[in-house]
Amino acid sequence: MFRKHGLSLSSYATRLRLFSTSVRIQASRSIIYTQNGQPSDVVRALTTPTLPSPPPQTVNLRFILSPINPADVNVIEGVYPSKPQPSSSPEVQGDVFVGGNEGLAEVISVGEGVKGLKGGDWVVMKASQLGTWRSAANIRSEQLLKVPRFDGLSEVNAATMMVNPATAHCLLSHFVTLEKGQWVIQNGANSAVGQAVIQLARNAGLKTINLVRSRDDIDMLRQELEDLGATHVVTYDELKDKKAIKAKVKEWANGQDIRLGLNCVGGESTTAMAGLLGIDAHLVTYGAMAKRPLSLPASLFIFKNLTAHGFWLSSWYKDNGKEQIKLVEELARIMASGNFKEPRHESL
Amino acid sequence: MFRKHGLSLSSYATRLRLFSTSVRIQASRSIIYTQNGQPSDVVRALTTPTLPSPPPQTVNLRFILSPINPADVNVIEGVYPSKPQPSSSPEVQGDVFVGGNEGLAEVISVGEGVKGLKGGDWVVMKASQLGTWRSAANIRSEQLLKVPRFDGLSEVNAATMMVNPATAHCLLSHFVTLEKGQWVIQNGANSAVGQAVIQLARNAGLKTINLVRSRDDIDMLRQELEDLGATHVVTYDELKDKKAIKAKVKEWANGQDIRLGLNCVGGESTTAMAGLLGIDAHLVTYGAMAKRPLSLPASLFIFKNLTAHGFWLSSWYKDNGKEQIKLVEELARIMASGNFKEPRHESL
Known part of the structure; x- marks a missing residue:
């Protein structure tokens, strides 16, 4: 196991x-x-x-x-x-x-x-x-x-x-076409999907900002995610100082709009994450670890043209048989190239 | 005036x-x-x-x-x-x-x-x-x-x-293709845009469920909106009994999924309205009269494939010059046919 x-x-x-x-x-x-x-x-x-x-x-x-x-x-x-x-x-x-x-x-x-x-x-x-x-x-x-x-x-x-790499692949490719050097922000970055997002994004030449909970061994976690290819790791606590984090993100992205946000958490920190997205961005919800709703100010939708989506792999698989075959081949190719670390595991 | x-x-x-x-x-x-x-x-x-x-x-x-x-x-x-x-x-x-x-x-x-x-x-x-x-x-x-x-x-x-009929026209046509007999639900139904939505929807053969605030003269308002073409008028108070309103809407729509929701209010009642939407629905926010954020459970996004959009007419006009010409012709045609009531007005 x-x-x-x-x-x-x-x-x-x-x-x-x-x-x-x-x-x-x-x-x-x-x-x-x-x-x-x-x-x-x-x-x-x-x-x-x-x-x-x-x-x-x-x-x-x-x-x-x-x-x-x-x-x-x-x-x-x-x-x-x-x-x-x-x-x-x-x-x-x-x-x-x-x-x-x-x-x-x-x-x-x-x-x-x-x-x-x-x-x-x-x-x-x-x-x-x-x-x-x-x-x-x-x-x-x-x-x-x-x-x-x-x-x-x-x-x-x-x-x-x-399940997890497939979800990550769909999240990165179904909602907006990103080019090399563009940015993605995600929460729950240490989840199985989050780690797959980091690695697939790195493979595609995308940059990632990765939100995680603060913890005693945060430096170790930061290092682990950076080793997987995370461009930046930010704690939800750091997100609370909105002005500071906005300035940081602007500097990192060199003023480029972040057009994809991935959410498996919900609640306040997701509202804060959405505030870091640029014009014409897409926020995709695929989980709700905080068990709280997604709360977004109308101004993000109206004046920044945010679109909020959901993603559910089971439903996508049901409707996209042919795409599923391509997905398996693509993931197998990336994994075989050595650019995708096995998840930690125990065998039974 | x-x-x-x-x-x-x-x-x-x-x-x-x-x-x-x-x-x-x-x-x-x-x-x-x-x-x-x-x-x-x-x-x-x-x-x-x-x-x-x-x-x-x-x-x-x-x-x-x-x-x-x-x-x-x-x-x-x-x-x-x-x-x-x-x-x-x-x-x-x-x-x-x-x-x-x-x-x-x-x-x-x-x-x-x-x-x-x-x-x-x-x-x-x-x-x-x-x-x-x-x-x-x-x-x-x-x-x-x-x-x-x-x-x-x-x-x-x-x-x-x-401004108002143009917004209503875009809201009804940009986000999902609805066929005659399909349903739209909107809040702020008595606003200038809301009244235009009712009339343009009726012209297009669409059915509408229209949310308004309760008031002393609610029956008069109900009658006014029905005269414009509203299929049903529901107060935010009636929305609070979730089970009852779900059953009612199901009966009205004969089990058909409602695939377009229009929101200019925000806050709790909009969460309740979103819960009445069916699979693959689109919720479009174009105002925030309640001055409270849009709060949506992740399950609507993930399991019902809800997409939440914003709409801002000024921005659309800026990017869609040619479409604007068609829009004016279309609205002028509908208005000239006598199927669009003038807004109440006073002249200065």
Whole structure:
């Protein structure tokens, strides 16, 4: 299992490689629940018998790595807007839900009519909430995406690309076209998405201003984020002196308007961050760690032509199948080039 | 002078027809100020001698009607972001500013090289803050827009189209493409823009839900707005019972998503209004009568894909000269058809 650091809602990923056999059609061990609730109360392991050969249009998979993301916990709690489809199992009464949304799997065998996938290929989940916390599965091929096995692409990066780096990539590219040397400001910069934003922005030649909470080891955190490519790191406390921070940002950006702000926090500090944006800027909300609304003065909208958007990856995936294929290739390429650090992790 | 009813910042328009002579080149009487401040303190009348013949590319105008809009007061106070250019006058020391942004004028004569305008034509101001509170002026032709003199187009409607109806038209057409039978929700529905929204929406076959403050004569106001074409009128008090109003709106719209919200108020009631919007909706802020920020839960952005915009007509005019010509023609056509009621007014 691996555990990322520094998220207010902790983000961690489990490594399930319970059956490292070479048996091609294998038994499956899954992490399941039958009703919503606290994961510690409702989640349990289930072993099911050997899977049948994959039926037509279906692929037999062995999961290599199955991360745990914060939203997975919300799904188990029943408070997330996107719900998994139940399955059934002779061993369990009623509906069975397999946990997990993200995962890297290897194709073991393919059923009749499956095109573009063969044994040994790597795949990630195209459809959401398929249930990835299991050692093996038969999944319809249209619900999978092939990951190019570029030299240098690690299992950990491939397994964790489809939620956080994918979100970061969409945030940086869907709302405004930025050119090399232009600026992005983000809060929650130490979150998994925030760290991916820093790295993808650096790769694209963009500059970033990164807001984080103050803490005892702030210098260490500052250094870590700068090592990832952060141009500047600013604490929410420093943001409170509006005049000083405005002057600083103006100096850093050399008077250039900042046209993209990324928000996963909300509340007062986000209002302050929005005040640092320039004319015709876009503020994209993709999280609400502070659990407070986004509060923005009308003048930003009217006189500075601010546009405030939201981004939800699950919804984007649902509507943009073809773009998803490009996204996987692009992320795999960047990660394979060595320009994208693996998230901190522990393996189970 | 005419005075509209029911605005929290009162909106009224002055009729200046101080020289109803047929003299082609005439003396000009203007409402001017030389420094910012309360209009009652700083504004005064000035009579200047007969204007010279219009120089090349310039048009001599007689103003027919010169409305007073709330923003005109803010300009005089010096608190509006768009500033007029000063002029000078031998009668007055220092910079002279002529009040007024909107007005209908008749072309008296044209200077050399002026194309597309001739004596007797009606014009409105293309450029902003030209100073319209005067009886006559020489203005460069590229700063003017010809208004087609369609049968049935009244002077009052022509004189007041370029601020409030123009804003309403842009609000209804720039942010989302709505089809006949679709819904718009707006607050400040009794403002000058709000009333224009009701009428233009009705003309376009759109349905409107209109939020207003409760008052003693609410039934009268309700009737007035319904007479203009309002589909439903709701008070901010009725908005407080969220469950009831959601059920009502769902019933009215027959489950259809409301995809456009127009906001000139801000504060809590706007948050409640935003909650009535459906998936993929656009909330456009063009005013802030409540002088409180727009506060929106992140979930609206993330899970309902809300986009929040601002709209500022002056800025749009600056960037969209060609579109402005179409806008004037479109509004003149609608007004001439008798489907647009004149704003209430008093003439001076």
